[in-house]
Amino acid sequence: MAEPVILARRLTARFGADTLFREVSFSVNAGEVFVILGGSGCGKSTLLKLMIGLVPPAAGRVALLDTDIWTADNQARLALLRQIGVMWQQGALFGSLTLAENVEMVLAEHTGLNAAARAHVARAKLGLVGLSEAANRLPSEVSGGMLKRAGIARALALDPPLLFLDEPSAGLDPITSAGLDALILDLARTLGTTFVVVTHELASILAIGDRCIMLDRQAQGMIAEGDPRQLRDSATHPTVRAFFRREAA
């Protein structure tokens, strides 16, 4: 049985007096594509930010690769951050650098590779996401789908075992979105990377998700956990059923 690489226990998130979710517990196994899903405003992106150390939990704890990012000392925290990659919703690429330079920047900061080696590795990473031809373009010169793929290439720069993707399919056409899903599956199978994907795109969830959890704003917490295809076919919770069958609540 695969080992869990993420362990979340009784996580609670609050903004002021407003509780976004409470008592959320789950684990993510090595090598799986784990999806966090739910309607708008249920706290999916907040849960992701909480896992990668950007938003502190109001209660509970989360451990990534056996390290609690919120209690680890600075050295352990930095070591952990090198083990994770994040693809942001809008790509979050540096606008003044080309796509290749965005990847090379991470390599220059964290490895001892010389300039020629960095350029070669960056070409390989961009090739993995199908962006070799656009390597010399600026982020403002490429499409939304290319931006997201470039974001994945940058997140892959250090070959982290754990990759977080925030809404990878949002705003993309179905063909580009399907291409991105295929890429995620390909990378997960070839590289053995664990993916945590935040999304509410039903087609993507069913295409890539090995397991998922569903958050709900009204319930202020987790209302489902399991294989998304099984949830689609046999969920009894009315919100889960409505979500997977695209019915109005």
Next chain:
Amino acid sequence: MPAPPPPSPARIRLSGRIDTGAASSLWPALMAAAPAGAILDLRDVTGADTTGAAMLLAAEAAGGRIEAPNEAVARLLDRVRIALAAPAPLVEPRLPALAQLGRQVLEGLRGIGVGVAFLGEIVLGLAAALARPARLRWAELARFLDEAGLRAFPLTLLLGTLLGVILAFQSAIPLRRFGAEIFVPNLVGISLLRELGPLMAGVILAGRTGSAYAAELGTMTVNEEVAALRVMGMDPIAILVLPRVVAGLLVMPVLSLLLTLAGLAGMAGIMGLLGFPLATVTGQLADWLTLSDLAGGLFKAALFGLAIAIIGCQAGLGAGRGPRAVGDAATRAVVGGIVAIILLDGVFAVVFERLGI
């Protein structure tokens, strides 16, 4: 005698996991050995990541030979080999120097054309607003008068006072040698009223307001808010540009006057320290300064304000794409604004001299 057999290629036996960390230390050695046909023996390699695979394939491309990878490593090598075999990035062909010069000249001419068209739109918008004052967005105008004018008062007063103090000190030193310190108010007064008041107020407006106009309108352009206005049948010039331009036109004479008065006060303070009473200073100013000095300075200031506001708005509306575009627009607004007021000042110097003002 038979030739000696060629030396057999070096065999480099790698072991463990070839990941990013290992690649950092192995890369130079492998690339040095690869051109001689080194054999990269991977039988003891337990795994690799894409950076490690990229290194092995770089060595292979340089003449090395990969041997005995396990199944997982072989699969990864194949995946990265496909990634590296993808078409190389498109490189725009470099134009000859003459063609580059021609392109820059054309771009410059196009920029002048765009500027003239923008100016024309503003003139038409102003004419329409004069014909129907209700067209002008008065609430927006009040907001910009506050932002560009009232909120700039403290900075203007501070810079004006310091300018007057510095000018008085610097001019008193040489004039003292001829016993002519009494003429310091004449010198500083003329300088402030005719030149430095409008110019320094223009620099303040360009730095504070021109850049803010460009950044705000640039962000709106990047976020497609300006395009949305156009599609909704609304005129961005009337809605976004005119209130800003009219505000620039109106606040600059006030800022210039304020800066001049603050400068004169600073100068009077220094004269007091040098032993000249206030009545002497004001007497000198009243004897030597004319109303045309003041009117000319204020007229110049108004046109400086107009130019700075127009350049700021045009820089914002002409912003490109991406986050860098907003910064570029702000820079263009400040640099363009300052260059414009200095050029205009040169023109005014000639015109005023010809008119005997």
